[in-house]
Amino acid sequence: MSRIGKKFINLPEQIETSIDGSDIKIQGPKGKLIYTLPECIKIIESNRTLQLRKTNNNNKTQALYGLSRTVVNNMVTGVSNGFSKQLEIHGVGYRCQMDGNDLVLNVGYSHPIVIKPENSISIKVENNNLITVVGINKELVGQTAAKIRSIRPPEPYKGKGIRYHKEIIKRKVGKAGK
Known part of the structure; x- marks a missing residue:
C-alpha cells in the first residue's frame, strides 16, 4: 500500500491546472509542464488540491501509484519554485x-x-x-x-x-x- 500516493497535492495560488482525460497540464510563473498519467491512475481536483486514485488493485497499478503522485508534485514545485x-x-x-x-x-x-x-x-x-x-x-x-x-x-x-x-x-x- 503506497502511503505517498494517498497524500494530497496542495496547489499554490499562482498555479493553474487543466486535466484532459489522462493528461495533466500545470502552468505557473516559471513555465508549463505536461504529463500523461497511466491508464490505471485517475486524478481528481477539488478546491486547490489534487488527489490520485487507482482504478484497479494489481501490482503494476500499485507500483505506478506513488510514482505518479511524486511526478505531479514535482511538476507543481518546478513551475512555482524551480x-x-x-x-x-x-x-x-x-x-x-x-x-x-x-x-x-x-x-x-x-x-x-x-x-x-x-x-x-x-x-x-x-x-x-x-x-x-x-x-x-x-x-x-x-x-x-x-x-x-x-x-x-x-x-x-x-x-x-x-x-x-x-x-x-x-x-x-x-x-x-x-
Missing part, C-alpha cells in the same frame, strides 16, 4: 566557462568538452569552477547534472574531477613506498 543542482570542479588546470548557452569544460583532456543544454535548462558558471544547473523539470535538471559529472567523475586518490556540491569522496591511500 529546481537546481550545483557541481564543483576540483583539479589543477580544470576550469569551465560559458560560450553563449553552451558549457565548455577543460578537465584534463586534449580538447575542450562542449555541452549543449536542453531548451528548458539553463547553466550558470561562477569562479570558473562552480556550475549551477537550473530548470523547472526535476528529471531534466538531474539528468543534465549527471551528464556533466560523468565527463570527469571524481577519482578516489587525489579527488580530482567534477562532483556535486558538498559530495563527499572517500579517499584511498596511495601506493606504499619501500
Whole structure:
C-alpha cells in the first residue's frame, strides 16, 4: 500500500491546472509542464488540491501509484519554485566557462568538452569552477547534472574531477613506498 500516493497535492495560488482525460497540464510563473498519467491512475481536483486514485488493485497499478503522485508534485514545485543542482570542479588546470548557452569544460583532456543544454535548462558558471544547473523539470535538471559529472567523475586518490556540491569522496591511500 503506497502511503505517498494517498497524500494530497496542495496547489499554490499562482498555479493553474487543466486535466484532459489522462493528461495533466500545470502552468505557473516559471513555465508549463505536461504529463500523461497511466491508464490505471485517475486524478481528481477539488478546491486547490489534487488527489490520485487507482482504478484497479494489481501490482503494476500499485507500483505506478506513488510514482505518479511524486511526478505531479514535482511538476507543481518546478513551475512555482524551480529546481537546481550545483557541481564543483576540483583539479589543477580544470576550469569551465560559458560560450553563449553552451558549457565548455577543460578537465584534463586534449580538447575542450562542449555541452549543449536542453531548451528548458539553463547553466550558470561562477569562479570558473562552480556550475549551477537550473530548470523547472526535476528529471531534466538531474539528468543534465549527471551528464556533466560523468565527463570527469571524481577519482578516489587525489579527488580530482567534477562532483556535486558538498559530495563527499572517500579517499584511498596511495601506493606504499619501500
